[in-house]
Amino acid sequence: MEKRIRKHFSRELEKIKKLILSLGTMVEERVRMATKAIESNDAVLAQRIIKSDYEVDEMEVDIEEECLKVLALHQPVAVDLRFIIAVIKINNELERIGDQAVNIAERVGVTAKSDQLEMFFDYSAMGEKAQDMLKLSLDALVKMDYDQAFKVVMMDDEVDAIKEQAYDRIKKAIAEHPDKIGYLINLLLISRHLERLADHATNIAEEVIYLIEGEIVRHAAYERD
């Protein structure tokens, strides 16, 4: 590439990096709000998450358009091409994390109305871990930091373990309080949404590892779904 065009391309890459980080920050905030909504059974906060999801959707569309524009104009190869394809995929994951925040908010909307049991499962650890994973995975992308990305993959096992604990406790609670079944199944699904949210963060981290290694770890034994 000619020097002037190369410089222009670098600027475009910087712009894409900034955009994907902005979306990351926006989505992180949704996850924080969703975790808080679960903890405080806050239907109003839940409604705010649902109502503002379009912002995430719009930003995802803009970022994909920007990536396509850069691909068409600069026709990058090798590392640069892989980077932009990775951003397109990560963009998709971020939008889905936003969707999971909405799914959680919808469940909270239901549980907030129901007759509840004493808080018997604390989702804050799971929610915070998912937030950390998201933060770390995006940070790993920007710094191209292998260790950080790998840490996210490991953290996913911890989230899965907490989900299993939640399942066990909720199953027992259902057996003891069959009248509260609707409420309890909503709690069960909340833990599932948090788990999937962490899965999407793991997908981002694996995309970063793939980018760094130029090697596929997406399908290693520890990962699925």
Add this chain to the structure above:
Amino acid sequence: MEKRIRKHFSRELEKIKKLILSLGTMVEERVRMATKAIESNDAVLAQRIIKSDYEVDEMEVDIEEECLKVLALHQPVAVDLRFIIAVIKINNELERIGDQAVNIAERVGVTAKSDQLEMFFDYSAMGEKAQDMLKLSLDALVKMDYDQAFKVVMMDDEVDAIKEQAYDRIKKAIAEHPDKIGYLINLLLISRHLERLADHATNIAEEVIYLIEGEIVRHAAYERD
């Protein structure tokens, strides 16, 4: 593009189309097997799905590599560029449909061992609809058929409705048979996996619509998750 290179590019595009259809056929077969495993509570068949998932994973990796190669070599723009990016995303969705077949197989592995209730929910309708959606969405991609793709999006509502029915029945069954809670929660999760499977098929169809319209329908009101 020079004529000879253009011809070469057309051949590459045809190759990519064939590859994504092969993966589609492979994944379709997994969905068919998973539906059958649910119906017949067949742990052996379930095990076969789990054991052969690596084939789907490997093929996904090959297809992405092929797409990256074509992007780097031919540097397509406009419609061709969008098509290849769509294939990369659809490829990802197909691999995740394969994962859902594995998730279902794992649940069947558990339910097959448990003390069961008389079959009180027939998953075959849901499984067949999901298979049809997958078939239609890939067919829509090859033919660039808007109507067919749109049909898939509509079918997703039907799958969601069946899932809601399943939830209601399972909730009632849990209240009546609290001792069978483990088994019943597995059934609940099977319906959730089938629903997500249909969601991935819907994502493929929406990618096709997007490709045809050059317009974003991914975030229309009917869709999320």
